[in-house]
Amino acid sequence: MFDALTDGLLQRAFEPLVKTGRLDVVTPAGKVLAFGDQGLPQARIRFTDQRAVIHLLRDPDLNFGEMYMQERIVVEQGSVYDVLELVLRHARQVPDSRMVQFLDAVRMKLIPLWQNNLRGKSRANVAHHYDLDDRLYQLFLDEDRQYSCAYFENGNESLEAAQLAKKRHIAAKLLLAPGQRVLDIGCGWGGMARYLAEIGEAGHVKGVTLSTEQLEGARRRALQTPVADRLEYALEDYRDTRGPFDRIVSVGMFEHVGSRFHDAFFQQCFELLAEDGVMLLHFIGNFEEPAFNNPWIERYIFPGGNLPSMSEFTPAIERSGLLVSDIEVLRLHYASTLRIWRERFLARREEARLLYDERFCRMWEFYLSMSETAFRYQDIAVFQVQLVRNQEAVPLTRNYVAPREAALKARERLSPRYAHIVDQTAHR
Template sequence: MLDAAIPALLRRFIGPLVQRGELAIALPGGEKLVFGDGTAPRAHIRFTDRTAVVAMLRDPDLQFGELFMDQRLRVEEGTVYDVLELLLRDDRDVPPNAFVRMLDAWRMRLRPVLQHNLPGKSRANVAHHYDLDDRLYELFLDAGRQYSCAYFERGDEDLETAQRAKQRHIAAKLLVEPHHRVLDIGCGWGGMARYLAGVAGAAHVTGITLSQEQLAHARRLGEDTAFADRLDYRLEDYRHTPGRFERIVSVGMFEHVGVGFYDTFFQRCRQLLTDDGVMLLHFIGNSDVPDFNNPWIEKYIFPGGHIPSLSECTPAIERSGLVVTDIEVLRLHYARTLRLWRERFMARRAEAAALYDERFCRMWEFYLSMSEAAFRFQEIAIFQIQLAVRQENVPLTRDYVAVREKALRLREAALEVAAEVPETA
């Protein structure tokens, strides 16, 4: 009876989603279903066994990625990104059915447990993703190892140019001066800290991370700079950082804090900032109502992570005593970033397979593809929130951002010229 019902269930659930393009689905019994209007993009998938189809119908948010990883769902025409585009680009117009609403409600109730990110759990969560073989990230990131959304001033820049523009944009908003001490919370491989010290001219930059691999790389590159004495990288939780700083920056780390710790995070930032302090928080955000972390991402990629809505984090900011002085929403910039990462990863996929295995490569392809599709077709964007201890710490209008970006661009050019001039005896 179930075998006979499967085609009808697929038509019921997938039919409303795929109105444009073409998605063909081959079932284990030989039946083929076709959805859409026959235009591009076109993709063809095949289920290898009946239980795979049942799993997909029961929990598509988790099972689609798992089935693709295990090759029980095979993409035989197009790419997995094409399949996701067909399924996601119009899904906001399709109301969820009763079963999906029940599953979503259950996952919302699980959020406090999954995101209970005490220091020990936070370190374990970070190690799960960021302490992978360091050579993996060389395959698709830019030379400066920026593992966060790039900033496309025109839209057609290469990855290196767009990542440098991101650093410049953030540094301009931070209003860094030569006497400033800067804290970089979640410094990754240290690229933002090096920019703030080497180009923006900060007196000292402290970068903290919970990843052993990132720390080693950041220290290695920092030691090779002419301003190594102004850099300090530490394996440290933000809750344990001592001292005071005129500026704080955090890029791509807030997604790992957990909803239950937002008050702790912003209160600690307030304690760390001096009275003339300014902070720039760059993070993946949800432009819709609060939601749960995608279960496949939670299980395989970023355990303990969360994409917050502004309504979840701004109350904690208000309670901390910090003042919101600017909010910018970067729409589609991360979709473009992820497209470039995916293309670079797929071009060097054999090297990733040599480091891990084919299943890992399918997992990584799905991760990059699903993330790009989410930023392109769903309510996911980048939020940049500028915060200050006092509202007069930031200029009256936003004109200063362009002025400072121009000055930073000139400094970058001067440093590049200086690096090309050979030393004289």
């Protein structure tokens, strides 16, 4: 009787989601439920116990990933990416269950608690993800350790070329002039700062981070460049930084600020930016109305994270005194980035298992797969927001971007560090 009930619930849950491709769901009793039109992709999952079925049906956003990590959902054909693609690519047309709607409402109420990113909590959140064994990131990132969305100008570049294009695109939008003083908020392993100093010819670049592992890596890599004397890295909360700076850049950090602190972030940037300065903010955003962080991502990957919608971050910009001079939306670029990261990680999965364990590898594969499908099939993308204090600080049109990118690329070809990457196309 109970088996028949859960089988019926699984049928009702998966049938409206899986319209194309094929997904076979094997129940704990061994019954096979088939969904889709028998096209591609095709995948097969098996539940090992009835409680796993109940957990998934009760809270799929949290428990799908947990059941996969615990091997209570086993992928027997295809990959977990294939399963997520089958389930998510038509999910926007399917209304949520009443249980999911209730959980969503509760989670919206919990946003202030989850995103209470005071200094101590911000430091702990960063350590949770970015202070993992440095060798883990070496398995799948490009050689410059860019852990953010790449920029695919043609679509078939190597990861290294696309990440270099991202730095070039941002540098062009910054309208950087030789000798200027630059701040990089959330500098990671320091690659953007190194690029702005060496290729952008900035006079001084200060990078701030809350990750001790990344700080150590940034300082070590700076010593290997010809511009080490123009690079400074500090373990420092952006709220404690002092300026002014001619240019400010922040890539992949704003997602960790939290909506409660948007005002503080932009007000601080206003204070740090010179009167004729330019800022470029690159971050993951939400196309739709404000929402909570995915609960599985919140618990296991990025605690305290937030993917802000325009209706969340633009009012804070307006209140700060900064002016939005340009917004560009990079659609699907992060999906392409994540696909390469996922392929690279899986190719060296055994090395990751030796660093951690099997559960960690399943968690990481689910994270990369879930993130890629989210960028392909859900309402998130990367926003690049250019900000100024004075609207005359930037040209009237975007016509300056391409010539500046060409000039930067010409300098890259003269640099031993970048020349071998320029114009690479094949990503495998």
